[in-house]
Amino acid sequence: MAITLSASDAPSPPLSARLSPPQVWGIALLAPYLLVFLAFVVYPVGYGLWLARHPSSYVALYHDPIFARAAVNTLIFLVIGINIKMLIALFLSGFFAQQRPWIRWLSVIFILPWAVPSIPTILSVRFMLNPEWGVVNQLIFKFTGDDGPNWLNDPAVALAMAIGVHIWKSLPFWTLILLTGRLAISHDLYEASDVDGANWWQKFRYITWPSMQTLYITCTLLSMIWTLGDFNSVYLLTGGGPADLTHVLSTLGIRYLRLDQLSLAMASIVCAMPFVLPLVYFMMKRLSR
């Protein structure tokens, strides 16, 4: 820094002379990322917003029943799906915190859904639920003699299944994160509470929860932001069907794109921004502390 100051004594020096060599290097090393950022984030986003500038796109969206349905589905996915997932993760983090050899082994297996790519496993679930040849309905027929339901043909059931697939995939990740938080709690606190004769609920209520609540809420919000973009669970399981009733915002944008209605695609994403941006702002404040 001192070098920079002494160099700036000279009358109107060129930019390169005012910067110290490390700073020139600093700019040079930052340049690759800046280029990527300008070319593949700033330009596309700016272009997208420009495409979505016409109020008529929003009027068209408003009159498209599929958009309204997708918005409701997204809300169900986030509010119900994510909260169920995080509650299970919180519960299971307590289970995996138990020190047992077999629980350690189970935790290695438990991480599998997160470690394997989602495409083959989602397709595997899709085949299981096939009404004629899927293993689920085969078993139902074997034991009851009745034909099982056409699982993915009922929009409510199909959406529930997509949420189930999402939970299957990302539950291990969040359980692991919450487990890290749980293991950071001092063991002395639990021993002291044992002496005082506290039951498990009191231990959870007065020791575990107070030290984990910030982490838990951060995780829930982060999961909500990311789940907005969970294209695979819905697209590969239901394809948005039946009759486009199970779309969420991320699959809807791609649907408009494939129908060559780019301004509608962008408008549908812009509509999500009032919900996304406050969450993003909150997370950024938290992470850049």
Place this chain on the structure above:
Amino acid sequence: MKLPTLREVGTEAKLLLIGIPVFIWTMIPIYHMFVFAISPKEDAFTGKLWPTHPTLHNFSIVFHQQHYFLRDFWIQFWNSTVIALAVGALTLFVATAAAFSISRLRVPGGRAVMNMALFTYFIPAAFLAVPMYRTMGTYGLLNNHWSLILAMVTIAAPYAIWVLKQASDKLPVELDEAATMDGATTLQLFRLVYVPLMMPSLVAVGTYAILLAWNEYLYAFLLLSKDTDITLPVALGNFLAADDSPWELLMTTGFIYALPPAAVYYAFKRYMVGGLTAGAVKS
């Protein structure tokens, strides 16, 4: 050896009551895929828990590309591999340079760049996909592997930079000062001091980027379309185009496709858990 008390047995039973359903829930889709992969065609749809005549015949069909859907299997496998490795290498280069610049050289405006990167990290990738598709068209990169590579670097880099910056902030400043005192240039500082010390984080970030690219479906499916250009997940998705697609072969291909990332994940689990998951959410 002392006998367990009734209370201990009760606790163990309760834990098993949670553990067994967790095990079954986790394994069902994967086991289902596995059973399909080792079942002969006529056995695959009977709903048995274990095939009567387990076989590796499906694997041989896939490896020899003996089916219409699989005629480009090896070239698609190659595409996936090359793209994943390229994304890993490029992300490492871009992110390490940026993190070094922001954290060690304290370049003016570094903090602003970090915030912009974090912002990108939080925007769902599926939302960025729509304008990205159009932009790649404008750049003339559609149906070119570079479009997917650059798109994945764009998505992987922000988190990579953030993790590397967190890690490099922990290195003592005295290290840089001592090296500079000894006459090291900035580039030598980067090459001889910074990179060796950051190795564990670099391994973690490189693995993260490779897995992200290998597993990506949406961008690959939007940006690439020719049968000899696409990656494996897109090829798997294309199986669904026909009603009579051979499930047992799809599941076999899926199984083969899922093995490398799972192996990499478990091999680098220590790095992944230490370097990434803990960094993902700061409480």
